[in-house]
Amino acid sequence: MKISLIAHDKKKEQMIQFATSYRHILAEHELFATGTTGQKIQDATGLSVVRFQSGPIGGDQQIGAKIAENDMDLIIFFRDPLTSQPHEPDISALMRLCDVHQIPLVTNLAGAEIVIRALEAGFFAWREIVRDVDNLDSNT
Ligand SMILES: O=C(CO)COP(=O)(O)O
Secondary structure, three states: EEEEEEEOHHHHHHHEEEEEHHHHHOOOOOOEEEEHHHHHHHHHHOOOEEEEHHHHHHHHHHHHHEEEHOOOOOOEEOOOOOOOOHHHHHHHHHHHHHHHHHHEOOOOHHHHHHHHHHOOOOOOOOHHHHHHHHHHHHHH
8 A cells, every 4th residue: 555654843753653663564565755754754664765845845745646646545644733834725735635535544643543453454455446446447
């Protein structure tokens, strides 16, 4: 599965702890991240992460573009709800596209704990079917 990991500054430590705790599960998947989050995850865990731009300069939009192409299976986004972000429109756009394309999105640690276990248990297999159908549709 293609998984995006994103964390706002005050949530980065939490993301590192999450990625460290579930390293064994994440290691089985293709990981993507906004720039700074990805760097910190790589440094802390040694996991290989495809890094986009930092969020405020376009990283959320780049991940949004993958979502728009149905080329992302899960977004784990530790948002900071108490700090205003200069790129709030980009964040809203990313979340909106998840709803448009039925891509699972969790925005806090509690949700992430559930989806990571669901991932490990194989509950995401449906994404392969959805992706195949979508690819068939776009080829016709
Ligand atoms: O701002 C972000 C998401 O909206 C995260 O970006 P960074 O991972 O580059 O800090």
